[in-house]
Amino acid sequence: MNRQKMNTKELIARTAMELFVEKGVTETRIRDIASAAGIAEGTMYRHYASKDELAWELFSTNLEAFGLELDRVQKEHSTPRAKLDAMIHHFCRAFDEDWVLFSYLLLSRHGHSKKVTPDMVNPVDVLRRTIADGMEGGDIPKGDPDVATSMVLGLILHVADSRADGGIEQSLLSLSETLSAASWRVLSG
Amino acid sequence: MNRQKMNTKELIARTAMELFVEKGVTETRIRDIASAAGIAEGTMYRHYASKDELAWELFSTNLEAFGLELDRVQKEHSTPRAKLDAMIHHFCRAFDEDWVLFSYLLLSRHGHSKKVTPDMVNPVDVLRRTIADGMEGGDIPKGDPDVATSMVLGLILHVADSRADGGIEQSLLSLSETLSAASWRVLSG
Amino acid sequence: MNRQKMNTKELIARTAMELFVEKGVTETRIRDIASAAGIAEGTMYRHYASKDELAWELFSTNLEAFGLELDRVQKEHSTPRAKLDAMIHHFCRAFDEDWVLFSYLLLSRHGHSKKVTPDMVNPVDVLRRTIADGMEGGDIPKGDPDVATSMVLGLILHVADSRADGGIEQSLLSLSETLSAASWRVLSG
Amino acid sequence: MNRQKMNTKELIARTAMELFVEKGVTETRIRDIASAAGIAEGTMYRHYASKDELAWELFSTNLEAFGLELDRVQKEHSTPRAKLDAMIHHFCRAFDEDWVLFSYLLLSRHGHSKKVTPDMVNPVDVLRRTIADGMEGGDIPKGDPDVATSMVLGLILHVADSRADGGIEQSLLSLSETLSAASWRVLSG
DNA sequence: AATGAATGAGCGTTCATTCAT
DNA sequence: TATGAATGAACGCTCATTCAT
Numbered sequence: 001m002n003r004q005k006m007n008t009k010e011l012i013a014r015t016a017m018e019l020f021v022e023k024g025v026t027e028t029r030i031r032d033i034a035s036a037a038g039i040a041e042g043t044m045y046r047h048y049a050s051k052d053e054l055a056w057e058l059f060s061t062n063l064e065a066f067g068l069e070l071d072r073v074q075k076e077h078s079t080p081r082a083k084l085d086a087m088i089h090h091f092c093r094a095f096d097e098d099w100v101l102f103s104y105l106l107l108s109r110h111g112h113s114k115k116v117t118p119d120m121v122n123p124v125d126v127l128r129r130t131i132a133d134g135m136e137g138g139d140i141p142k143g144d145p146d147v148a149t150s151m152v153l154g155l156i157l158h159v160a161d162s163r164a165d166g167g168i169e170q171s172l173l174s175l176s177e178t179l180s181a182a183s184w185r186v187l188s189g
Numbered sequence: 190m191n192r193q194k195m196n197t198k199e200l201i202a203r204t205a206m207e208l209f210v211e212k213g214v215t216e217t218r219i220r221d222i223a224s225a226a227g228i229a230e231g232t233m234y235r236h237y238a239s240k241d242e243l244a245w246e247l248f249s250t251n252l253e254a255f256g257l258e259l260d261r262v263q264k265e266h267s268t269p270r271a272k273l274d275a276m277i278h279h280f281c282r283a284f285d286e287d288w289v290l291f292s293y294l295l296l297s298r299h300g301h302s303k304k305v306t307p308d309m310v311n312p313v314d315v316l317r318r319t320i321a322d323g324m325e326g327g328d329i330p331k332g333d334p335d336v337a338t339s340m341v342l343g344l345i346l347h348v349a350d351s352r353a354d355g356g357i358e359q360s361l362l363s364l365s366e367t368l369s370a371a372s373w374r375v376l377s378g
Numbered sequence: 379m380n381r382q383k384m385n386t387k388e389l390i391a392r393t394a395m396e397l398f399v400e401k402g403v404t405e406t407r408i409r410d411i412a413s414a415a416g417i418a419e420g421t422m423y424r425h426y427a428s429k430d431e432l433a434w435e436l437f438s439t440n441l442e443a444f445g446l447e448l449d450r451v452q453k454e455h456s457t458p459r460a461k462l463d464a465m466i467h468h469f470c471r472a473f474d475e476d477w478v479l480f481s482y483l484l485l486s487r488h489g490h491s492k493k494v495t496p497d498m499v500n501p502v503d504v505l506r507r508t509i510a511d512g513m514e515g516g517d518i519p520k521g522d523p524d525v526a527t528s529m530v531l532g533l534i535l536h537v538a539d540s541r542a543d544g545g546i547e548q549s550l551l552s553l554s555e556t557l558s559a560a561s562w563r564v565l566s567g
Numbered sequence: 568m569n570r571q572k573m574n575t576k577e578l579i580a581r582t583a584m585e586l587f588v589e590k591g592v593t594e595t596r597i598r599d600i601a602s603a604a605g606i607a608e609g610t611m612y613r614h615y616a617s618k619d620e621l622a623w624e625l626f627s628t629n630l631e632a633f634g635l636e637l638d639r640v641q642k643e644h645s646t647p648r649a650k651l652d653a654m655i656h657h658f659c660r661a662f663d664e665d666w667v668l669f670s671y672l673l674l675s676r677h678g679h680s681k682k683v684t685p686d687m688v689n690p691v692d693v694l695r696r697t698i699a700d701g702m703e704g705g706d707i708p709k710g711d712p713d714v715a716t717s718m719v720l721g722l723i724l725h726v727a728d729s730r731a732d733g734g735i736e737q738s739l740l741s742l743s744e745t746l747s748a749a750s751w752r753v754l755s756g
Numbered sequence: 757a758a759t760g761a762a763t764g765a766g767c768g769t770t771c772a773t774t775c776a777t
Numbered sequence: 778t779a780t781g782a783a784t785g786a787a788c789g790c791t792c793a794t795t796c797a798t
Contacts, residue, residue: 528734560752
């Protein structure tokens with residue numbers, strides 16, 4: 001993140017997200033954000049109506065963008081296996097490129113996940129649809145697609161989580177194939 | 190949980206844990222706990238020095254107990270495969286018996302997980318040791334035990350998580366074999 | 379006002395009213411009330427939900443009580459003239475006994491007067507009804523009762539106002555007959 | 568008020584006064600004034616040093632102008648009765664022509680009235696002097712001129728107040744003679 | 757042991773004011 | 778002269794904690 005090129009709103013967004021991931025939304029003070037961003041406390045309110053709106057906009061906007069990217073990635077491939085591999089690769093790259101954003105969207109437990117409406121594009125849905133389609137098409141043994149998705153997603157995200165808190169040292173991209181292979185074995189039950 | 194048989198301290202502990210899981214520790218007020226437990230606001234301080242100490246004691250005590258149980262369960266079996274199956278079965282039963290406690294220990298993102306010292310018995314370590322031993326003994330293909338543990342744990346916990354928030358309807362015990370099989374396939378990479 | 383005998387809620391009510399009259403509601407800070415009452419800032423919120431609720435309860439409760447008293451006073455007399463005299467006497471006594479309360483109810487320009495619902499007993503209505511009845515009964519020359527009420531009330535309240543800010547030095551009770559006579563002459567148009 | 572012909576300073580003055588009357592000075596934000604006037608927030612400070620100075624200049628300038636007009640009106644007549652009638656007529660016309668200005672000067676309870684120095688010409692003084700002179704000259708029965716002035720002024724202003732908030736529907740000019748007659752009866756005590 | 761009124765530091769937010777453009 | 782983003786002191790209010798009963 002090149003803080004030099006950022007305008008004030010982007011600077012606030014980025015700084016806030018880092019603190020939100022580090023300490024949690026509730027535990028992050030407006031004063032923390034302001035001082036970390038080098039701005040006055042009141043400045044945030046010129047760009048966001050409230051701390052809650054800031055946290056929500058950060059979440060919903062980026063989640064949808066990530067969901068759309070993931071969907072685009074999936075569309076570039078034809079078989080379920082290729083789609084899954086590409087999506088996992090995309091998860092890994094996204095984590096390595098910006099683990100703070102990745103954590104805020106997929107690993108944090110702010111209450112915002114509950115507020116995602118079904119009409120919003122959503123990475124979890126994209127993954128689930130691919131798995132469900134694979135089951136229908138016969139490429140993946142039939143089973144409960146929710147359970148299958150949950151297992152695969154847990155497998156991936158928990159590794160990301162371990163990487164984020166230091167329990168794992170490799171880059172996610174270097175683990176991409178391991179994760180793909182493991183996910184596929186999970187699905188070949 | 191039979192609230193009739195509880196003494197005040199147990200009542201506080203249980204009520205607090207339910208609220209901690211439902212809303213998060215920071216978001217739970219002493220007043221919430223007191224009114225849900227039917228006691229006065231000041232009463233908690235007869236039993237715990239502070240809200241933080243309450244949250245920590247709830248976490249550390251129960252985590253260690255869970256770790257010890259898991260270790261006992263693992264010891265009852267001799268092969269890595271049997272150990273793993275038994276542990277996953279234990280995870281599932283623990284969830285089904287008390288998903289609030291399970292969530293507080295293994296799914297919540299209070300900062301307390303960072304405070305577990307290496308000397309404390311800890312479910313994650315128990316699982317990791319079994320996997321590492323399996324790799325050393327040749328029952329599990331060699332690989333990074335941290336990554337392997339993370340994948341298996343993520344697979345299990347994320348399913349528990351989905352069950353807790355309604356995304357999955359089955360009991361965990363009914364999914365126990367599915368989870369065992371999938372975990373084993375993950376490890377047979 | 380004997381501050382010794384007051385409980386905390388009464389103390390807050392009284393202190394707040396004095397400051398509200400002196401400086402206005404918006405201009406009075408919670409910290410002003412707390413320090414003038416010798417309590418902590420948070421204590422007010424144990425007794426009133428907000429500053430606004432405090433200002434409103436102070437207004438509505440006392441206004442209704444004053445309206446009821448005025449109505450009782452009016453009922454003790456049979457002719458419009460006697461009713462009017464008694465009411466004016468009551469206004470004067472009320473002012474002399476507690477000019478702060480009188481000012482808060484009848485001379486201040488907090489926006490609360492606009493929120494009085496028609497079902498609340500209200501001193502202005504009591505006065506208006508007496509005047510309107512007098513016009514119907516032939517004791518007061520017919521005219522617009524709203525205008526008549528407004529003139530009489532203005533005459534009385536503005537003298538009270540002058541007394542409150544030092545422009546007039548006499549007690550209102552000593553001016554009671556002057557005000558009665560003047561009011562009656564206004565109505566005998 | 569023809570907003571087209573106004574320069575920026577006049578536009579600010581007028582817009583501010585309307586909002587001050589509608590909501591009170593403290594309750595009116597610079598942002599309210601700016602957006603209602605269609606100017607930027609900082610622009611006010613090119614013309615007035617502060618919000619307070621704006622409120623004060625609006626008050627003091629116009630109050631003195633109004634006092635001077637009232638004095639001129641009074642001087643055009645020779646008897647106390649004629650002077651009083653003419654002044655009341657002037658009050659009524661002034662209200663009907665610009666009730667916002669009238670309200671700001673004579674009905675509002677911004678703290679500015681307390682800051683009028685004795686050397687400033689002032690409508691209340693003009694009225695009081697006429698009444699006092701009438702008492703000295705024998706045209707008005709002797710009495711306390713402050714009390715008499717307060718009664719007459721209250722009578723008039725409270726009717727204006729009722730008209731401003733909708734309690735009375737007639738124009739003040741149409742009530743001018745009623746107010747004159749009533750005032751004179753008040754003074755003939 | 758239990759109570760609940762009282763405390764006050766610290767929060768999110770507002771808004772009069774400044775100043776680079 | 779006009780702009781509007783930025784400022785930061787000060788506000789109303791919350792809530793973990795204390796303590797007299």
